[in-house]
Amino acid sequence: xxxxxxxxxxxxxxxxxxxxxxxxxxxxxxxxxxxxxxxxxxxxxxxxxxxxxxxxxxxxxxxxxxxxxxxxxxxxxxxxxxxxxxxxxxxxxxxxxxxxxxxxxxxxxxxxxxxxxxxxxxx
Amino acid sequence: xxxxxxxxxxxxxxxxxxxxxxxxxxxxxxxxxxxxxxxxxxxxxxxxxxxxxxxxxxxxxxxxxxxxxxxxxxxxxxxxxxxxxxxxxxxxxxxxxxxxxxxxxxxxxxxxxxxxxxxxxxxxxxxxxxxxxxxxxxxxxxxxxxxxxxxxxxxxx
Numbered sequence: 001x002x003x004x005x006x007x008x009x010x011x012x013x014x015x016x017x018x019x020x021x022x023x024x025x026x027x028x029x030x031x032x033x034x035x036x037x038x039x040x041x042x043x044x045x046x047x048x049x050x051x052x053x054x055x056x057x058x059x060x061x062x063x064x065x066x067x068x069x070x071x072x073x074x075x076x077x078x079x080x081x082x083x084x085x086x087x088x089x090x091x092x093x094x095x096x097x098x099x100x101x102x103x104x105x106x107x108x109x110x111x112x113x114x115x116x117x118x119x120x121x122x123x
Numbered sequence: 124x125x126x127x128x129x130x131x132x133x134x135x136x137x138x139x140x141x142x143x144x145x146x147x148x149x150x151x152x153x154x155x156x157x158x159x160x161x162x163x164x165x166x167x168x169x170x171x172x173x174x175x176x177x178x179x180x181x182x183x184x185x186x187x188x189x190x191x192x193x194x195x196x197x198x199x200x201x202x203x204x205x206x207x208x209x210x211x212x213x214x215x216x217x218x219x220x221x222x223x224x225x226x227x228x229x230x231x232x233x234x235x236x237x238x239x240x241x242x243x244x245x246x247x248x249x250x251x252x253x254x255x256x257x258x259x260x261x262x263x264x265x266x267x268x269x270x271x272x273x274x275x276x277x278x279x280x
Contacts, residue, residue, distance in 0.1 A: 010239060011214050011215070011217070011218040011221075012210075012211070012214050013199065013202070013204055013211060013214045013215045013218060014218060016203075016204055017202055017203065017204070020203050059221065059237055059238075059239050060239060061239050085225065086221045086222040086223075086224065086225025086226070086237075087225050087228055087237070088225050088226065088228070088229050089228050089229045089232070089233050091233045092228075092233060106225075107218075107221075107222045107225065108143060108144045108147040108148045108222050109147060109148075110147045110148070110150070113147075
């Protein structure tokens with residue numbers, strides 16, 4: 001069965017970059033269930049498409065990543081969430097993990113770092 | 124409220140952020156030149172696309188990445204993006220400013236609050252709260268294109 005992935009980032013360039021990396025042969029087969037540009041969109045897609053894995057930006061309009069992680073932990077507790085953010089300080093990472101995130105990838109990232117982080121999230 | 128201007132160590136953080144972006148995302152390093160003060164005699168050197176991050180929380184001002192269309196097209200190509208439209212260039216110039224602000228937050232601490240990026244073609248979005256100190260420009264060269272990171276920031280003492 002394919003892993004179901006939702007990508008959340010206010011940058012379409014970053015959403016596309018992560019989506020393209022799903023085809024990397026080191027990763028298990030992945031079904032992209034949605035692309036969201038903010039936390040509100042992410043919640044709506046997550047409720048209907050039930051992803052197993054979510055990559056989550058933090059600084060976004062409407063609903064930010066932290067608030068979205070908190071809501072997702074309530075409504076979709078089985079989903080594993082990896083924060084992908086430019087906010088690379090330790091406090092931010094620890095706060096995101098305390099809200100329900102399972103991993104953290106700092107921007108800017110290389111393709112190698114992204115694949116390694118996705119592998120860890122899906123392991 | 125008392126604010127101080129940026130010092131040499133603060134500026135170095137932004138130079139490192141530029142290097143990290145180009146090396147990680149494009150695998151090709153940028154040549155980062157010496158920062159200089161954008162005083163009254165120097166023009167701000169705005170490029171085709173300007174991505175701005177407003178900062179707050181013990182800080183006041185903005186961080187702007189300003190680049191020509193040619194550079195952003197090549198950055199998009201280097202990261203595998205097929206579409207090099209105005210919208211994609213606005214997206215990526217804002218994202219670059221965002222990544223550089225994120226790196227600054229690691230240096231300054233979590234009190235540095237960062238807005239989502241805003242980006243404009245040929246103009247610079249107005250800052251939510253202007254800094255009063257003199258802005259710094261950090262020029263860089265990548266693939267024969269010139270761009271600037273303009274840091275206009277006051278730090279609460």
